[in-house]
Amino acid sequence: MSVNPNAKIEITALDWVPDFARGYVRDLRPRWACEEIGLDYAEHLISTLHRPADHFLFQPWGQVPVLNDGGIRLFESGAILLHLAEKDARLMPHDAQARASTLAWVFAAYSSIEPMLLELGNVDLFAKDEEWATLRRPSLIDFIHGRLGRLEDALGDKDYLVGEFNVADIAMATVLKGGIEAGLIAEHARLQAYLDRCLARPAYRRALDAQLESFNEEAGPPA
Amino acid sequence: MSVNPNAKIEITALDWVPDFARGYVRDLRPRWACEEIGLDYAEHLISTLHRPADHFLFQPWGQVPVLNDGGIRLFESGAILLHLAEKDARLMPHDAQARASTLAWVFAAYSSIEPMLLELGNVDLFAKDEEWATLRRPSLIDFIHGRLGRLEDALGDKDYLVGEFNVADIAMATVLKGGIEAGLIAEHARLQAYLDRCLARPAYRRALDAQLESFNEEAGPPA
Numbered sequence: 001m002s003v004n005p006n007a008k009i010e011i012t013a014l015d016w017v018p019d020f021a022r023g024y025v026r027d028l029r030p031r032w033a034c035e036e037i038g039l040d041y042a043e044h045l046i047s048t049l050h051r052p053a054d055h056f057l058f059q060p061w062g063q064v065p066v067l068n069d070g071g072i073r074l075f076e077s078g079a080i081l082l083h084l085a086e087k088d089a090r091l092m093p094h095d096a097q098a099r100a101s102t103l104a105w106v107f108a109a110y111s112s113i114e115p116m117l118l119e120l121g122n123v124d125l126f127a128k129d130e131e132w133a134t135l136r137r138p139s140l141i142d143f144i145h146g147r148l149g150r151l152e153d154a155l156g157d158k159d160y161l162v163g164e165f166n167v168a169d170i171a172m173a174t175v176l177k178g179g180i181e182a183g184l185i186a187e188h189a190r191l192q193a194y195l196d197r198c199l200a201r202p203a204y205r206r207a208l209d210a211q212l213e214s215f216n217e218e219a220g221p222p223a
Numbered sequence: 224m225s226v227n228p229n230a231k232i233e234i235t236a237l238d239w240v241p242d243f244a245r246g247y248v249r250d251l252r253p254r255w256a257c258e259e260i261g262l263d264y265a266e267h268l269i270s271t272l273h274r275p276a277d278h279f280l281f282q283p284w285g286q287v288p289v290l291n292d293g294g295i296r297l298f299e300s301g302a303i304l305l306h307l308a309e310k311d312a313r314l315m316p317h318d319a320q321a322r323a324s325t326l327a328w329v330f331a332a333y334s335s336i337e338p339m340l341l342e343l344g345n346v347d348l349f350a351k352d353e354e355w356a357t358l359r360r361p362s363l364i365d366f367i368h369g370r371l372g373r374l375e376d377a378l379g380d381k382d383y384l385v386g387e388f389n390v391a392d393i394a395m396a397t398v399l400k401g402g403i404e405a406g407l408i409a410e411h412a413r414l415q416a417y418l419d420r421c422l423a424r425p426a427y428r429r430a431l432d433a434q435l436e437s438f439n440e441e442a443g444p445p446a
Contacts, residue, residue: 060377061335061370074323076330078301083323100297100306107299110330112284115338132358139350147284154283 002031003210007040009084012055012066013211015045016220020125024178027065028211029077030084032170035203037088043214044068078110078171085167098162105161105168113151114175116144120182144184152188159197173198225254226433227263232307235278235289236434238268239443243348250288251434252300252397253307256390258426260311266437267291301333301394308390321385328384328391336374337398339367343405367407375411382420396421 011034013027034041044066046052051062058066059075066073067080074080082103085092093099120140127133151172155161161168176195179185185192198204234257236250257264267289269275274285281289282298289296290303297303305326308315316322343363350356374395378384384391399418402408408415421427 056373056376060331060373062373069323072319072323074327076327076334078330078334079323079326082305082326096295100292100295100302103302103305104297104299107301107330107333108283110334111299111301111337114334115341118338119342127362130358132355135353135355136359139353150279150283150285153279 002035002038002040002206003043004040005042007042008070009034009039009041010044010068011041012044012046012058012064012068013214014048014064015214015216016048017215018220022212022215023208025064025211026077026174028207029170029174030065030067030080031207031210032174032204033081033084033091033167035206036165036170036201037084037090039084039087043210045214045216047219049220076110077174078106081106081167081171090165091167091170093162093164093166098166101162102166102168106171108151109168109171109175113147113172114178116140116147117175117178117184120144120184121178124182141182141184144179145187148179148184148188148191152191155190155194157190160194165198165201169198173204225258225261225263225429226266228265230263230265231293232257232262232264233267233291234264235267235269235281235287235291236437237271237287238437238439239271240438241443245435245438246431247401248287248434249300249397251430252393253288253290253303254430254433255393255397255427256304256307256314258429259388259393259424260307260313262307262310266433268437268439270442272443299333300397301329304329304390304394313388314390314393316385316387316389321389324385325389325391329394331374332391332394332398336370336395337401339363339370340398340401340407343367343407344401347405364405364407367402368410371402371407371411371414375414378413378417380413383417388421388424392421396427 011027011030014025017025046055056062058073065077065080066075067083069083074083092102123133123137123140161172173195176185176191185195234250234253237248240248269278279285281296288300288303289298290306297306315325346356346360346363384395396418399408399414408418
């Protein structure tokens with residue numbers, strides 16, 4: 001367990017989310033990175049229903065996570081992961097090509113895969129009763145499968161994106177996880193195996209448990 | 224002019240695109256970064272209509288740019304910008320908070336702003352005759368304006384995102400540029416001024432000219 005109220009690193013997270021979002025809120029990502037390298041972190045839990053006004057100073061869209069590393073603050077999961085990765089070669093390799101590839105895959109996860117899965121979240125969840133969502137779905141699914149197929153080709157028979165597990169796999173696995181429920185990953189056997197491999201890591205399990213434990217049932221509407 | 228066939232840095236770009244895409248293809252981003260620091264680069268032009276099969280080894284989705292830095296190859300505009308930025312403090316400041324903020328804004332541009340503008344490109348261009356696109360447009364526009372308003376708040380009265388111009392502004396300006404035609408930026412006066420300030424830079428003009436000059440009219444369909 002790496003949650004430590006006195007740690008120098010602080011991760012901002014939410015005090016409550018609906019059931020469907022549990023295990024998906026993005027503070028999971030830096031929690032996982034910290035767990036992989038045994039770096040203690042404190043939690044800074046903010047109200048989901050009443051975001052504090054000053055939170056927008058550190059995260060322009062009011063989202064989480066924000067990382068506070070001894071007074072240095074930054075937002076965006078990808079940036080936070082790269083910031084943490086610089087602390088340990090287990091997250092960011094020193095070899096020049098491996099480092100470049102790791103940078104590329106972190107961006108690929110958050111710029112080239114996640115946006116389409118988020119739009120599918122709009123279609124299947126937030127806008128599910130709107131006509132455009134029903135009409136949009138097939139072309140979006142086709143596009144996502146195209147991307148996932150190419151990702152699977154790029155992974156090839158490697159265990160991890162850059163050979164050894166590193167921060168790129170934290171980025172990609174937390175994104176791909178969002179495609180499980182729609183049945184998107186299961187159609188790509190090697191991606192499914194890759195995702196299973198990542199999510200079986202003890203550090204991931206600890207990060208997930210810590211996120212789930214941080215929710216306060218009384219901070220949200222009654223079930 | 225920094226295009227130099229003998230340069231160590233090579234940027235992969237397309238040999239032709241339709242008129243509407245000229246000035247928007249993403250090799251503009253590393254070209255601009257190179258121009259800001261006077262770093263010569265060679266162009267590696269690939270066929271738009273017949274992407275070479277081996278290109279997918281370096282860019283999983285067949286897109287551009289790919290950067291080849293003396294044999295080190297990487298893809299994703301954001302990753303390439305960060306790789307280039309490490310070469311010069313004019314692109315990546317040394318101060319720890321400024322560096323962290325720069326990382327955050329590069330990711331924000333490509334993960335939190337660009338995806339919505341790309342979806343608007345689907346709506347207004349590629350799917351413009353489909354019913355879902357017409358129905359989807361209003362909520363997408365609302366969402367984009369929400370994001371841009373928050374971005375404008377975060378910019379405040381600063382000239383650039385992190386104070387001095389750096390790689391974060393290359394990332395953000397090349398993204399915001401994609402929202403000009405839909406009239407999205409003009410509604411946010413400080414963002415418009417920021418974008419104008421970025422695009423007035425001589426390095427941007429040189430990068431744009433170089434991209435426009437690289438297209439071969441005979442490589443695409445006749446007008």
